[in-house]
Amino acid sequence: MTKIYAYCLFDKFDHFLGVYSSLKAVHRDATAICNQGTSSVYMIIDNKAHACSLTALRNAFKGKQDYQIKYQSNVQFIKIFKTKLRE
Structure with a gap:
Protein backbone atom coordinates (compact mmCIF):
# COMPACT_ATOMS: atom_id res chain seq x y z
CA MET A 1 0.00 0.00 0.00
CA THR A 2 1.45 3.34 -1.01
CA LYS A 3 1.27 6.41 1.14
CA ILE A 4 -0.03 9.40 -0.78
CA TYR A 5 -0.17 12.76 0.96
CA ALA A 6 -2.06 15.82 -0.24
CA TYR A 7 -1.18 19.39 0.67
CA CYS A 8 -4.12 21.83 0.60
CA LEU A 9 -3.57 25.57 0.34
CA GLY A 18 -5.39 24.40 -4.55
CA VAL A 19 -4.31 20.88 -3.72
CA TYR A 20 -0.78 19.61 -4.32
CA SER A 21 1.01 16.30 -4.13
CA SER A 22 4.43 17.96 -4.19
CA LEU A 23 5.78 19.69 -1.11
CA LYS A 24 8.09 21.78 -3.29
CA ALA A 25 5.19 23.12 -5.36
CA ALA A 32 4.80 33.64 -3.81
CA ILE A 33 1.36 34.51 -2.44
CA CYS A 34 2.69 35.69 0.94
CA ASN A 35 5.54 37.71 -0.55
CA GLN A 36 3.37 40.81 -1.12
CA GLY A 37 4.20 43.02 1.83
CA THR A 38 7.33 44.76 3.00
CA SER A 39 8.38 42.13 5.56
CA SER A 40 9.88 38.70 5.08
CA VAL A 41 7.80 35.55 4.88
CA TYR A 42 7.80 33.43 8.04
CA MET A 43 6.45 29.99 8.84
CA ILE A 44 4.36 29.60 11.99
CA ILE A 45 4.92 26.12 13.42
CA ASP A 46 3.39 25.33 16.82
CA ASN A 47 2.89 29.09 17.47
CA LYS A 48 6.59 29.86 16.85
CA ALA A 49 7.98 31.81 13.90
CA LYS A 70 0.93 28.95 8.33
CA TYR A 71 3.07 31.15 6.10
CA ILE A 80 -0.97 24.61 4.32
CA PHE A 81 -2.82 21.52 5.50
CA LYS A 82 -1.28 18.06 5.11
CA THR A 83 -3.57 15.07 4.92
CA LYS A 84 -3.29 11.47 3.79
CA LEU A 85 -5.35 10.12 0.92
CA ARG A 86 -7.29 7.08 2.02
CA GLU A 87 -8.34 4.19 -0.18
Missing part, protein backbone atom coordinates in the same frame (compact mmCIF):
# COMPACT_ATOMS: atom_id res chain seq x y z
CA PHE A 10 -5.98 28.10 1.91
CA ASP A 11 -5.80 31.90 2.09
CA LYS A 12 -6.51 34.11 5.12
CA PHE A 13 -10.26 33.99 4.44
CA ASP A 14 -10.18 30.15 4.32
CA HIS A 15 -10.75 30.15 0.56
CA PHE A 16 -9.40 27.03 -1.07
CA LEU A 17 -6.52 27.84 -3.45
CA VAL A 26 3.03 24.04 -2.36
CA HIS A 27 6.02 25.80 -0.74
CA ARG A 28 6.71 27.74 -3.96
CA ASP A 29 3.10 28.93 -4.33
CA ALA A 30 2.64 29.74 -0.63
CA THR A 31 5.83 31.82 -0.63
CA HIS A 50 10.66 30.16 11.76
CA ALA A 51 12.50 31.24 8.64
CA CYS A 52 10.67 30.13 5.53
CA SER A 53 12.46 27.24 3.82
CA LEU A 54 11.58 24.01 2.09
CA THR A 55 13.77 22.02 4.49
CA ALA A 56 12.03 23.46 7.56
CA LEU A 57 8.63 22.74 6.02
CA ARG A 58 9.61 19.15 5.20
CA ASN A 59 10.92 18.57 8.73
CA ALA A 60 7.81 20.09 10.32
CA PHE A 61 5.48 17.82 8.33
CA LYS A 62 7.60 14.68 8.78
CA GLY A 63 5.63 11.90 10.45
CA LYS A 64 2.46 13.98 10.80
CA GLN A 65 -0.85 13.99 9.01
CA ASP A 66 -3.89 16.26 9.35
CA TYR A 67 -1.48 19.00 10.39
CA GLN A 68 -1.46 22.72 9.54
CA ILE A 69 1.35 25.23 9.05
CA GLN A 72 2.82 34.80 7.12
CA SER A 73 4.02 38.24 6.10
CA ASN A 74 2.80 41.65 7.24
CA VAL A 75 -0.01 41.68 4.63
CA GLN A 76 -0.96 38.10 3.83
CA PHE A 77 -1.02 34.66 5.36
CA ILE A 78 -1.54 31.20 3.91
CA LYS A 79 -2.40 27.90 5.57
Whole structure:
Protein backbone atom coordinates (compact mmCIF):
# COMPACT_ATOMS: atom_id res chain seq x y z
CA MET A 1 0.00 0.00 0.00
CA THR A 2 1.45 3.34 -1.01
CA LYS A 3 1.27 6.41 1.14
CA ILE A 4 -0.03 9.40 -0.78
CA TYR A 5 -0.17 12.76 0.96
CA ALA A 6 -2.06 15.82 -0.24
CA TYR A 7 -1.18 19.39 0.67
CA CYS A 8 -4.12 21.83 0.60
CA LEU A 9 -3.57 25.57 0.34
CA PHE A 10 -5.98 28.10 1.91
CA ASP A 11 -5.80 31.90 2.09
CA LYS A 12 -6.51 34.11 5.12
CA PHE A 13 -10.26 33.99 4.44
CA ASP A 14 -10.18 30.15 4.32
CA HIS A 15 -10.75 30.15 0.56
CA PHE A 16 -9.40 27.03 -1.07
CA LEU A 17 -6.52 27.84 -3.45
CA GLY A 18 -5.39 24.40 -4.55
CA VAL A 19 -4.31 20.88 -3.72
CA TYR A 20 -0.78 19.61 -4.32
CA SER A 21 1.01 16.30 -4.13
CA SER A 22 4.43 17.96 -4.19
CA LEU A 23 5.78 19.69 -1.11
CA LYS A 24 8.09 21.78 -3.29
CA ALA A 25 5.19 23.12 -5.36
CA VAL A 26 3.03 24.04 -2.36
CA HIS A 27 6.02 25.80 -0.74
CA ARG A 28 6.71 27.74 -3.96
CA ASP A 29 3.10 28.93 -4.33
CA ALA A 30 2.64 29.74 -0.63
CA THR A 31 5.83 31.82 -0.63
CA ALA A 32 4.80 33.64 -3.81
CA ILE A 33 1.36 34.51 -2.44
CA CYS A 34 2.69 35.69 0.94
CA ASN A 35 5.54 37.71 -0.55
CA GLN A 36 3.37 40.81 -1.12
CA GLY A 37 4.20 43.02 1.83
CA THR A 38 7.33 44.76 3.00
CA SER A 39 8.38 42.13 5.56
CA SER A 40 9.88 38.70 5.08
CA VAL A 41 7.80 35.55 4.88
CA TYR A 42 7.80 33.43 8.04
CA MET A 43 6.45 29.99 8.84
CA ILE A 44 4.36 29.60 11.99
CA ILE A 45 4.92 26.12 13.42
CA ASP A 46 3.39 25.33 16.82
CA ASN A 47 2.89 29.09 17.47
CA LYS A 48 6.59 29.86 16.85
CA ALA A 49 7.98 31.81 13.90
CA HIS A 50 10.66 30.16 11.76
CA ALA A 51 12.50 31.24 8.64
CA CYS A 52 10.67 30.13 5.53
CA SER A 53 12.46 27.24 3.82
CA LEU A 54 11.58 24.01 2.09
CA THR A 55 13.77 22.02 4.49
CA ALA A 56 12.03 23.46 7.56
CA LEU A 57 8.63 22.74 6.02
CA ARG A 58 9.61 19.15 5.20
CA ASN A 59 10.92 18.57 8.73
CA ALA A 60 7.81 20.09 10.32
CA PHE A 61 5.48 17.82 8.33
CA LYS A 62 7.60 14.68 8.78
CA GLY A 63 5.63 11.90 10.45
CA LYS A 64 2.46 13.98 10.80
CA GLN A 65 -0.85 13.99 9.01
CA ASP A 66 -3.89 16.26 9.35
CA TYR A 67 -1.48 19.00 10.39
CA GLN A 68 -1.46 22.72 9.54
CA ILE A 69 1.35 25.23 9.05
CA LYS A 70 0.93 28.95 8.33
CA TYR A 71 3.07 31.15 6.10
CA GLN A 72 2.82 34.80 7.12
CA SER A 73 4.02 38.24 6.10
CA ASN A 74 2.80 41.65 7.24
CA VAL A 75 -0.01 41.68 4.63
CA GLN A 76 -0.96 38.10 3.83
CA PHE A 77 -1.02 34.66 5.36
CA ILE A 78 -1.54 31.20 3.91
CA LYS A 79 -2.40 27.90 5.57
CA ILE A 80 -0.97 24.61 4.32
CA PHE A 81 -2.82 21.52 5.50
CA LYS A 82 -1.28 18.06 5.11
CA THR A 83 -3.57 15.07 4.92
CA LYS A 84 -3.29 11.47 3.79
CA LEU A 85 -5.35 10.12 0.92
CA ARG A 86 -7.29 7.08 2.02
CA GLU A 87 -8.34 4.19 -0.18
